[in-house]
Amino acid sequence: MTKTHFPTDRFESAQTPFYYYDLHLLDETLKAVTEYSDVPGFCVHYAVKANANPEVMRRIAAAGLGADTVSIGEIHAAVTAGFPAPKIVFAGVGKTDEEIRTALELGIGCFNVESEAELDVIEEIAASMGVKAPIALRVNPEIDAHTHHYITTGLAENKFGIAREVLPALIKKCLESDHLQFKGLHFHIGSQITDLTPYKILCERILELQKELEEKFPGLEIPNLNVGGGLGIDYDEPDENPIPDFKTYFDLFKRYLPLKPGQKLHFELGRAIVAQCGSLICKVVFVKEGLGKRFVILDGGMAALIRPALYQAHHKIENISSTSDIMEKYDVVGPICESSDTFGVDEILPLTKRGDYMALRSGGAYGEVMASCYNCRPLPGSLYSC
Ligand code: LLP
Numbered sequence: 001m002t003k004t005h006f007p008t009d010r011f012e013s014a015q016t017p018f019y020y021y022d023l024h025l026l027d028e029t030l031k032a033v034t035e036y037s038d039v040p041g042f043c044v045h046y047a048v049k050a051n052a053n054p055e056v057m058r059r060i061a062a063a064g065l066g067a068d069t070v071s072i073g074e075i076h077a078a079v080t081a082g083f084p085a086p087k088i089v090f091a092g093v094g095k096t097d098e099e100i101r102t103a104l105e106l107g108i109g110c111f112n113v114e115s116e117a118e119l120d121v122i123e124e125i126a127a128s129m130g131v132k133a134p135i136a137l138r139v140n141p142e143i144d145a146h147t148h149h150y151i152t153t154g155l156a157e158n159k160f161g162i163a164r165e166v167l168p169a170l171i172k173k174c175l176e177s178d179h180l181q182f183k184g185l186h187f188h189i190g191s192q193i194t195d196l197t198p199y200k201i202l203c204e205r206i207l208e209l210q211k212e213l214e215e216k217f218p219g220l221e222i223p224n225l226n227v228g229g230g231l232g233i234d235y236d237e238p239d240e241n242p243i244p245d246f247k248t249y250f251d252l253f254k255r256y257l258p259l260k261p262g263q264k265l266h267f268e269l270g271r272a273i274v275a276q277c278g279s280l281i282c283k284v285v286f287v288k289e290g291l292g293k294r295f296v297i298l299d300g301g302m303a304a305l306i307r308p309a310l311y312q313a314h315h316k317i318e319n320i321s322s323t324s325d326i327m328e329k330y331d332v333v334g335p336i337c338e339s340s341d342t343f344g345v346d347e348i349l350p351l352t353k354r355g356d357y358m359a360l361r362s363g364g365a366y367g368e369v370m371a372s373c374y375n376c377r378p379l380p381g382s383l384y385s386c
Contacts, residue, residue, distance in 0.1 A: 002024070002025050002028050002242040002243065003239045003242070004022045004025060004238070004239065004242070004276075004277075004279065004361075004385075005022075005385075006020065006279070006281070006320045006357070006359060007385070008320055008321060008357050010383070011281060011357055011383070014281075014381065014383050015378075015381060016281055016282050016283040016299050016300065016357075017280055017281060017282040017283075017298070017299055017300025017304040017380045018280075018281055018380050018381040018382055018383055019053070019278050019279070019280055019281070019363060019364075019367060019368045019380055019381070019382045019383070020278070020279050020280075020281050020359070020382075020383050020384075020385070021053070021055070021056060021277055021278050021364065021382060021383070021384045021385065022276075022277045022278075022279075022385045023055070023059065023277070023384050023385050024385055025242055025243075025276060025277040026056065026059055026060075026273075026274065026277040026364075027059065027063075028242075028243060029242075029243050029244075029272075029273055029274075029276070029277065030059065030060065030063040030065075030273070031063075032243050032246050032247075033063070033065070033246055033269070033272075033273060034063060034064065034065075035246075036246040036247045036249075036250045036251075037246070037250050037267070039250060039254050040259075041259045041262075041263060041264050041265050042250065042253075042254075042264075042265050042267070043066060043087075043264055043265070043266045043267070044065050044066070044266075044267045044269060045065060045066035045067055045068040045087070045089060045266060045267065045268045045269075046060045046065045046066070046067055046068065046268075046269065046270065046273055047068040047229045047268045047269060047270030047271075048067055048068065048069050048070075048074040048077060048078055048270075049068075049069075049070055049074065049270060049366075049369065050270030050271050050273070050274050050275070050364075050365040050366055050369065051270075051274045051278070051364055051365055051366075051367070051368060051369050052074065052077045052369050053368055053369075053382055054077070054080070054081060055382070055384060056274060056277075056278075056364070057077060057078065057081035057083075058081045058082060060081070060273065060274075061078070061081045061082035061083045062082060065083075065087075065273075066083065066087035066088065066089065066109070066266075067081075067083040067087065067088045067089070068088075068089050068091060068229070068268035068270075069088055069089065069090050069091070070090070070091050070092035071092065071099065072096075072098070072099040072102050072103065075088060075090060075099075075102070075103060075106065075108065079106065085106045085107045085108050085109070086107065086108070086109045087109055088106075088108045088109055089108065089109055089110045089111075089112055089136070089226070089266070089268070090103050090108050090110070090111050090112065091111075091112035091114070091138065091186070091188075091268075092112075092114070093114045093115070093118075093159055093160060095111070095118060095122075097121065097125060100121065100122055100125050100133075101125055101129070104125065104126060104129055104131055104133060105129075108134075109134060110134045110135070110136050110183050110184075110224070111133055111134065111135055111136070112136050112137075112138050112186040112226065113135050113136065113137050113138060113162075113170075114138045114160060114161055114162065115162065116162075116166065116169075116170055116173075119135065119137075119170055119173060119174070119180070122135070122180070123173075123177055123179050123180050126179035126180065127178070127179040131179065132178070132179055132180065132181045133179060133180055133181065134181050134183045135174050135180050135181060135182055135183055136183050136184045136185060136186040136224060136226055137162055137167060137170055137171065137174075137182075137184075137185055137186065138160065138161040138162060138185075138186040138187070138188070139161055139162055139164060139167055139185055139186065139187055139209065140160065140161030140162060140163055140164070141161075141187050141189060141202055141205045141206075142164075142205075143189045143198050143201050143202055143205065144198065145189040145190030145191075145193050145198045145230065160188070161187075161188075164209065167209075167213075168213070168216055168217075171213065171217065171220070172217075175217070175220075183223060183224050184222050184223055184224030184225055184226065184264075185206070185209070185210075185222060185224075185225055185226070186226040186228070187202060187205075187206065187225075187226065187227055187228050188227075188228025188229065188230065188268070189202055189228065189230060190230050191229065191230045191232075191270075191271060192230070192232040192233070192271065193230040193231060193232050194232040196248065196249065196252055199227070199230075199249075199252055199253070200252060200256055202227060203227075203252070203253065203256035203257040204256070206225060206227070206257060207257065207258075210222060210225075222260075222263065223262065223263060223264065224263070224264045224265075224266060225257070225259075225263065225264070225265050225266065226265075226266035226267075226268065227253065227257075227265065227266070227267060227268075228267075228268050229267065229268040229269045229270050229271070229272070230269075230271075231244055231246075231249050231269055231271070231272040232244070232271065232272070233271055233272055233275045233276055233362060233365075234362075235275075235313070235314060235315060235316065235361075235362045236314075236316060237316075238276050238316055238361045238362045241276075242276045243276070244272040246272070249272075250267075253265060253267075270365055270366075271365035271366065273365075274364040274365045275362045275363075275364045275365035275366075276361075276362055276364060277364045278362075278363045278364025278365070278367055278368070279359040279360060279361050279362075279363050279364075280300060280304055280305045280315075280359070280360040280363040280367060280380065281300075281320075281357055281358070281359055281360075281383075282298035282299050282300035282304070282334075282357070282358050282360070283298065283299050283355060283356070283357060283358070284296055284297070284298060284299075284352060284353065284354055284355060284356045284357075284358060285297050285298065285299050285335065285354065286354060287330075287352055287353060287354060293331055294328065294329065294330050294331070295330065295331050295332075295333055296330045296331070296332045296333070296347075296349070296352050296358070297333055297334075297335060298332065298333070298334055298335065298343070298358060299335060300334060300335075300360075300380065301333070301334015301335050301336040301341040301343075302334055302336055302338065302340060302341045302374070303334075303336060303371060303372050303373065303374040303375060303377050304334075304367075304371050304377075304380045305343075305360055305363055305367050305370075305371070306370050306371070306372070307363075307366060307367070307370070308340075308342065308343050308344075309338070309340040309341060309342075314343075314344065315343065315360040315361055315362050315363055316360075316361040316362065317332050317343055317344050317347050317349065317358060317359070317360055317361075318349075318358065318359045318361060319349050319350050319352050319356050319357075319358055320356075320357045320358065320359050321355075321356035321357045322349070322350040322351060322352055322353075322356055323350070324350045324351035325350070326350065326351040327348050327349065327350060327351075328348070328349060328350075328351055328352065329346050329347070329348055330344075330346075330347050330349055330352060331344065331345050331346065331347070332344040332347050332349075332358070335375075336374065336375055337375075343360060368380060368382060
């Protein structure tokens, strides 16, 4: 029902490589997110870093989600797409003064603060503007999310978040300041998490920490808890599992993280919302006979989709033109002069020829948005299902 169909006849008029977005699947995914997160106190944000394509973002905003952003560029993109400023949170370890000022002017919902140095600068800027900055402190929960080391973020050795030992001093600072408003605590443990156990541990850590802080600060209110994003998707079988298991995910938090009266629980999902609706479409430039190897050389490579080169990620590769029953073994590579520009080794594909269209599936998250002009190649464009 949600299997992506590729209208190759429409592709003739588009310049490859480009991203093809199955908007029906995006809408179905958003429907599932809103249905299963329909729990008192739950607020789902979309992590814009996953995909800032205007049409994709517009649909997510229309579904009523908030936005999680990490730069003023993302904040502007979110406002343009229709996310109301109070539903935008601003995270990131390196917010500049200019970004902080503009975010305060726009009236965003919350700054997710990652260090004492940042807190001091936000206070100074808010004071100079005569406003009160809404603050959530990002705590490092020291949980191993068991994912790729580049996208594990909740360990003490990572650059993110505030150590538990330092947290009380920063809460005190917020409570005593005329220009800071303590809104809550923020956590994020990593990305592409498929075994949900680390989330259960996160819930336990949060409850423990909340109790500890309430003892330290009698009467302290923590109006918002934010558990970040990270829910993974099925890169191997995008058609079998086009929509992640949001039910199990939200049920886990409902079960293991009981909220106080009036308390809100925020989520910042990126990949789980957009990954499966996007595919990178490339054309086969040559089929090259190597020594004991046959290479399918595409016109799009690591500049269009960097995840395989950067994280050794594998995106399912499909020949969407071939109707042949003959199966062959190929290495599927891009045109860029780096060995890491490889999408797949020993891929079994139907007989492939020059001019065929190939789809690199599950590219809706961290695909288009991470593309570059390396080798002076134009950025990939985008095409949408009707
Ligand atoms: N919240 C925070 C604070 C984050 O740092 C991230 C992702 C998210 C939410 C959204 O995580 P998601 O639900 O998408 O897993 N480029 C990498 C992923 C980097 C993720 C960075 N932070 C990739 O292609 O796998």
